[in-house]
Amino acid sequence: MHTSQRLATTLGLALCALAPPVTAQTMVDPVSLLNDVRYLSSDSLGGRLIGTPGADSAAAYLARRFKRSGLRPAPQGWFQSFTVSLSDPAAVRAGIAGREGENVVGVLPGHDSRLRNEIVIVGAHYDHLGTGKFGALDPDSAGIVHNGADDNASGSSALIHIARKLHQNPPARTVVFIAFSGEEAGLLGSDYYVKNPIFPLARTYAMVNMDMVGRLRNDRLLVYGVSTAKEFPGLLDSLNNEARFDLKATGDGWGRSDQSSFYAVGLPVLHIFTDLHEDYHRTTDDWEKINADGLAKVADFTAAIVRTLADRREPLTFVNVPPPVLSASSASSASGYGAYLGTVPDMADRARGVRLTGVRAGSPAEKAGLKGNDIIVQIGDAPVADLQSMTNALRAHQPGDVVEIRILRDGVEQKVTVTLGTRASS
Ligand SMILES: [Zn+2]
Numbered sequence: 407m408h409t410s411q412r413l414a415t416t417l418g419l420a421l422c423a424l425a426p427p428v429t430a431q432t433m434v435d436p437v438s439l440l441n442d443v444r445y446l447s448s449d450s451l452g453g454r455l456i457g458t459p460g461a462d463s464a465a466a467y468l469a470r471r472f473k474r475s476g477l478r479p480a481p482q483g484w485f486q487s488f489t490v491s492l493s494d495p496a497a498v499r500a501g502i503a504g505r506e507g508e509n510v511v512g513v514l515p516g517h518d519s520r521l522r523n524e525i526v527i528v529g530a531h532y533d534h535l536g537t538g539k540f541g542a543l544d545p546d547s548a549g550i551v552h553n554g555a556d557d558n559a560s561g562s563s564a565l566i567h568i569a570r571k572l573h574q575n576p577p578a579r580t581v582v583f584i585a586f587s588g589e590e591a592g593l594l595g596s597d598y599y600v601k602n603p604i605f606p607l608a609r610t611y612a613m614v615n616m617d618m619v620g621r622l623r624n625d626r627l628l629v630y631g632v633s634t635a636k637e638f639p640g641l642l643d644s645l646n647n648e649a650r651f652d653l654k655a656t657g658d659g660w661g662r663s664d665q666s667s668f669y670a671v672g673l674p675v676l677h678i679f680t681d682l683h684e685d686y687h688r689t690t691d692d693w694e695k696i697n698a699d700g701l702a703k704v705a706d707f708t709a710a711i712v713r714t715l716a717d718r719r720e721p722l723t724f725v726n727v728p729p730p731v732l733s734a735s736s737a738s739s740a741s742g743y744g745a746y747l748g749t750v751p752d753m754a755d756r757a758r759g760v761r762l763t764g765v766r767a768g769s770p771a772e773k774a775g776l777k778g779n780d781i782i783v784q785i786g787d788a789p790v791a792d793l794q795s796m797t798n799a800l801r802a803h804q805p806g807d808v809v810e811i812r813i814l815r816d817g818v819e820q821k822v823t824v825t826l827g828t829r830a831s832s
């Protein structure tokens with residue numbers, strides 16, 4: 407691409423010649439990785455809802471695969487069990503209150519006699535929506551298995567292959583691999599872990615989360631949480647000199663997934679993400695749509711991030727940002743509250759307004775002629791600065807309301823008239 411990158415690549419090659427063999431040259435195998443995704447997202451696991459036999463089978467499978475990759479169990483074993491609260495209203499609504507969930511935990515001991523007492527966590531949730539009785543964006547499909555191939559058989563499968571890769575040449579710090587349960591019901595597994603840490607949080611260096619990493623398109627990779635440590639932007643930039651993603655590294659640690667539990671207790675975090683798509687939280691999130699080569703490439707990149715963190719001698723400088731009133735996690739389900747518009751917001755874009763990556767088929771947004779790349783700047787009387795103000799604007803309306811929406815299309819402001827709907831009518 408640019409001259410500076412060519413120079414860096416040349417330097418990178420020169421450095422590789424000095425590095426010990428094995429390490430960077432062993433790439434994650436896309437075929438084997440896709441096999442894991444296929445199993446975890448097969449109908450036989452029933453959508454991996456926490457507390458169901460399908461989720462238990464997924465957990466047992468992950469523990470076996472962790473073992474085959476050279477990991478050791480945590481001191482109390484491969485599984486960290488927890489019970490979903492009986493009083494959590496969200497859990498009651500989802501029909502999972504009182505059920506047992508389990509995080510799967512594997513350990514790769516560090517090689518450095520001093521630094522091995524510190525850990526780097528790499529995590530990914532393996533649970534999904536079951537048969538879609540909660541959390542689904544296609545409620546008409548309740549009762550049908552939601553396989554969650556991208557969300558998040560992709561990330562939990564990548565854990566196995568990152569473990570195998572790092573095991574060939576373990577870094578200085580201990581790396582702890584955690585496949586979380588209960589993410590879809592409100593980050594339950596990661597929340598339980600930070601309240602009941604197996605390894606002291608004070609000796610935890612950083613947490614790297616993969617959630618939805620199987621749909622790489624045009625090499626566009628999002629990394630959230632880069633502002634949680636001062637060193638992260640530079641570190642990611644230099645790793646990307648070799649990987650050459652179209653990298654969008656932004657944001658604090660208050661994201662939509664398990665990294666947020668770790669940021670809340672004061673740890674630097676990263677969330678690796680290949681972005682939303684039309685199949686998100688729908689029955690169509692299937693393994694056939696996984697970009698296996700892209701997923702392997704993301705796994706290689708994540709392994710490089712984890713290795714770099716686990717080998718780093720200096721501390722990271724944690725950056726604290728207070729939690730938002732409404733986190734980005736609410737924004738993705740914004741259309742589940744108030745009136746329904748049916749847009750797919752671009753989570754990476756932080757410009758004025760809300761840029762769309764697309765609109766849902768048959769949605770009010772589609773009927774009104776909205777399309778990908780449109781930037782919503784006003785809904786009714788409410789200016790839209792970001793996802794949060796868009797959520798608030800939609801909540802202020804009822805299904806059936808006719809509202810004027812102002813958009814920027816190719817830099818020109820236009821107005822469209824939309825009849826807002828309800829979820830069920832979509
Ligand atoms: Zn999800």
